[in-house]
Amino acid sequence: xxxxxxxxxxxxxxxxxxxxxxxxxxxxxxxxxxxxxxxxxxxxxxxxxxxxxxxxxxxxxxxxxxxxxxxxxxxxxxxxxxxxxxxxxxxxxxxxxxxxxxxxxxxxxxxxxxxxxxxxxxxxxxxxxxxxxxxxxxxxxxxxxxxxxxxxxxxxxxxxxxxxxxxxxxxxxxxxxxxxxxxxxxxxxxxxxxxxxxxxxxxxxxxxxxxxxxxxxxxxxxxxxxxxxxxxxxxxxxxxxxxxxxxxxxxxxxxxxxxxxxxxxxxxxxxxxxxxxxxxxxxxxxxxxxxxxxxxxxxxxxxxxxxxxxxxxxxxxxxxxxxxxxxxxxxxxxxxxxxxxxxxxxxxxxxxxxxxxxxxxxxxxxxxxxxxxxxxxxxxxxxxxxxxxxxxxxxxxxxxxxxxx
Numbered sequence: 001x002x003x004x005x006x007x008x009x010x011x012x013x014x015x016x017x018x019x020x021x022x023x024x025x026x027x028x029x030x031x032x033x034x035x036x037x038x039x040x041x042x043x044x045x046x047x048x049x050x051x052x053x054x055x056x057x058x059x060x061x062x063x064x065x066x067x068x069x070x071x072x073x074x075x076x077x078x079x080x081x082x083x084x085x086x087x088x089x090x091x092x093x094x095x096x097x098x099x100x101x102x103x104x105x106x107x108x109x110x111x112x113x114x115x116x117x118x119x120x121x122x123x124x125x126x127x128x129x130x131x132x133x134x135x136x137x138x139x140x141x142x143x144x145x146x147x148x149x150x151x152x153x154x155x156x157x158x159x160x161x162x163x164x165x166x167x168x169x170x171x172x173x174x175x176x177x178x179x180x181x182x183x184x185x186x187x188x189x190x191x192x193x194x195x196x197x198x199x200x201x202x203x204x205x206x207x208x209x210x211x212x213x214x215x216x217x218x219x220x221x222x223x224x225x226x227x228x229x230x231x232x233x234x235x236x237x238x239x240x241x242x243x244x245x246x247x248x249x250x251x252x253x254x255x256x257x258x259x260x261x262x263x264x265x266x267x268x269x270x271x272x273x274x275x276x277x278x279x280x281x282x283x284x285x286x287x288x289x290x291x292x293x294x295x296x297x298x299x300x301x302x303x304x305x306x307x308x309x310x311x312x313x314x315x316x317x318x319x320x321x322x323x324x325x326x327x328x329x330x331x332x333x334x335x336x337x338x339x340x341x342x343x344x345x346x347x348x349x350x351x352x353x354x355x356x357x358x359x360x361x362x363x364x365x366x367x368x369x370x371x372x373x374x375x376x377x378x379x380x381x382x383x384x385x386x387x388x389x390x391x392x393x394x395x396x397x398x399x400x401x402x403x404x405x
Contacts, residue, residue, distance in 0.1 A: 002336035016301045017341035019294025024345025024374045032353040034279050036365040053232055055239055055264045057225040079259045084220045093245035094238050099228040101126040110178045112165040121203040124211020132228045140172045140187030151209040155183040158201040159191035181214040295385035302334050302389035313393050314401025323394040330393050334386025335379055342378025
């Protein structure tokens, strides 16, 4: 009966569905994208950014979770920059590390004849930098210790740079120009794609010594020192050894805080967890406003329906229908409208998330919990918005209702 009523009053049903459908659409789209980001950050991004079983030493923390006060941030900004002396101190502290590396970076334009690419990450990396991050070379070769020792003007470029600067020819053996210097391309990295694509696809790696003699504006300084250990259980003791060695070298008193920062992927995951919690609370809350509006629309439409069907209600009561029967009938109609709106919203939300995923690097993952929540919300809004119209219909006097024109 409820479905027949929906078909019989198509325009009213459409407006009743619209508010709920819009609210559920954005709810599903938001939760789907947040869930996709959750999986991506935990499974891919953190590993791509830091590497597996890897920690790094940097000048100051890069990821904040909102727990750092202003005074501490100001103190961290005064931390001295890392230098090659620090590299040797850290190297001595972890003699059994699987890989040890260091790097410095800048950004700029890379050119080849009439072709150019702006915003390129120009990295100066030590010989084991690629191994630490797991960067695989698709064409040509990676950098070697000989390249670094002799400060050769060679470079390995990301796939995006190769596509932009060499659209119809192989980049191997050809020269590119960056920061006023020429470099010979010896390799092209395998395309990474996704949100972390800029870390490798839009990067150019040159030997650290070459970077120091050409691109660097500050000599003998590094941006980060990277240590990759054999197993995850070696992380904590290795980090403690590095921290202790640097504190001793910098002559820090026991009461003084570190003037450097040791970070792992857990720092990024903690920061994302904070952001994720805010998104999951705030965004659905904002979407809930749309559901409230949709519920008000359903209530008004049902009140109009009660008025239009007053004679029908009187006839039903005259034939023996009780108040609970009338109330159940209108509650069922309101819930049917709301659940249908939720179903349409689910499909629209999944479609919107799929469009965002295909058009942008943002991933999307459909959560079964989100689908169940959407259906329950639709049913709840339908019941809540139908209670008053259903109660009003149930209280109608059958004689007065039959006289209604």
